[in-house]
Amino acid sequence: MSNSIILIKMYQEMLRIRTVEEKIADKYPEGEMRCPVHLSIGQEAIAVGVCNTLKVSDCVLGNHRSHAHYLAKGGDLYQMLAEIYGRIDGCSRGRGGSMYLVDLQVNFLGSVPIVASSIPVATGVAWAEKLKHTGQITAVFFGEAALEEGVTHEALNFAALNKLPIIYVCENNLYSVYTHLKFRQPPRSISNLVKGYSVTVFTGDGNDVINVYETAKQAVEKIEKGEGPVFIELATYRWREHCGPNFDNNIGYRTEAEFQKWKKTDPLKKLRKYLLDQKLISEPELILMAKSLNINIELLFQKAKSSPKTGELLTENNVYAKT
Numbered sequence: 001m002s003n004s005i006i007l008i009k010m011y012q013e014m015l016r017i018r019t020v021e022e023k024i025a026d027k028y029p030e031g032e033m034r035c036p037v038h039l040s041i042g043q044e045a046i047a048v049g050v051c052n053t054l055k056v057s058d059c060v061l062g063n064h065r066s067h068a069h070y071l072a073k074g075g076d077l078y079q080m081l082a083e084i085y086g087r088i089d090g091c092s093r094g095r096g097g098s099m100y101l102v103d104l105q106v107n108f109l110g111s112v113p114i115v116a117s118s119i120p121v122a123t124g125v126a127w128a129e130k131l132k133h134t135g136q137i138t139a140v141f142f143g144e145a146a147l148e149e150g151v152t153h154e155a156l157n158f159a160a161l162n163k164l165p166i167i168y169v170c171e172n173n174l175y176s177v178y179t180h181l182k183f184r185q186p187p188r189s190i191s192n193l194v195k196g197y198s199v200t201v202f203t204g205d206g207n208d209v210i211n212v213y214e215t216a217k218q219a220v221e222k223i224e225k226g227e228g229p230v231f232i233e234l235a236t237y238r239w240r241e242h243c244g245p246n247f248d249n250n251i252g253y254r255t256e257a258e259f260q261k262w263k264k265t266d267p268l269k270k271l272r273k274y275l276l277d278q279k280l281i282s283e284p285e286l287i288l289m290a291k292s293l294n295i296n297i298e299l300l301f302q303k304a305k306s307s308p309k310t311g312e313l314l315t316e317n318n319v320y321a322k323t
């Protein structure tokens with residue numbers, strides 16, 4: 001794929017994710033989405049940059065904030081929306097909600113709300129692929145708070161020891177709910193800590209999709225040479241509240257000024273400017289792209305909202321151990 005095609009593709013994917021999540025935020029107060037939603041608005045470049053270096057056969061796992069990971073890997077949008085609306089057509093049959101995304105057609109193996117819990121699972125997947133000699137790579141996305149969980153350290157140790165084909169993607173957005181990193185971890189870099197496990201570490205600008213893509217490409221090349229796991233720490237910032245549709249810069253744990261500073265590094269604006277400056281796309285083409293995405297996404301929201309709800313019977317049918 002030529003450079004300009006991949007850049008336009010990545011822009012379109014980031015815009016699609018942003019449009020979907022802004023619509024979730026707009027419609028959430030209607031009270032029809034009966035699950036918590038963790039939006040990744042502002043962080044889209046990480047999911048899109050990494051997933052564009054992977055093949056469909058490669059596996060991806062996410063966390064509680066995984067709409068972007070799921071969509072960037074090619075997960076079905078209608079099934080994601082139906083899941084959030086609690087409908088039978090949802091990717092988890094409407095029984096999980098926003099944090100339980102899965103699409104096995106594209107090897108998005110799952111997202112899980114317990115912090116760091118998908119890291120050992122992804123490590124196990126990578127181990128299985130290595131034992132089977134499939135050549136497949138696994139990538140797992142998580143926030144920097146995952147470094148405060150024991151399983152992450154066990155997994156990194158195991159992956160290094162066994163030279164597993166896995167990319168650990170750490171989205172460092174500085175906050176775990178309302179608490180800044182400096183109140184949760186000692187003053188040393190996460191990257192230096194991980195280097196101590198003999199894992200290759202790359203760092204990058206998580207709001208620059210070209211930087212993310214190039215960094216992830218280097219990781220894939222290393223893994224393909226059999227050099228073992230790569231940990232990528234990417235700096236970014238979540239724009240909305242930890243969980244829910246609102247902005248929360250007024251409640252005191254972070255400042256409006258800090259948010260505005262990060263907003264200037266909006267990954268979409270950055271790539272949009274680059275595409276226009278390089279004359280890879282024109283303003284009218286960008287407007288058309290946004291309009292057609294908006295129409296298609298709106299139709300899928302309406303379809304999901306009017307599809308059958310998950311009933312009690314279905315819940316009963318999927319209980320494996322009954323008294």
Ligand SMILES: Cc1ncc(C[n+]2csc(CCOP(=O)(O)OP(=O)(O)O)c2C)c(N)n1
Binds near residue numbers: 065143173175242
């Ligand atoms: C083991 C565990 N502890 C606490 C929580 C509650 N919790 C949910 S999300 C979250 C913050 C996680 O921050 P981070 O992993 O950095 O991701 P971010 O939300 O910033 O994307 C916490 C503490 C949880 N889900 N699991």
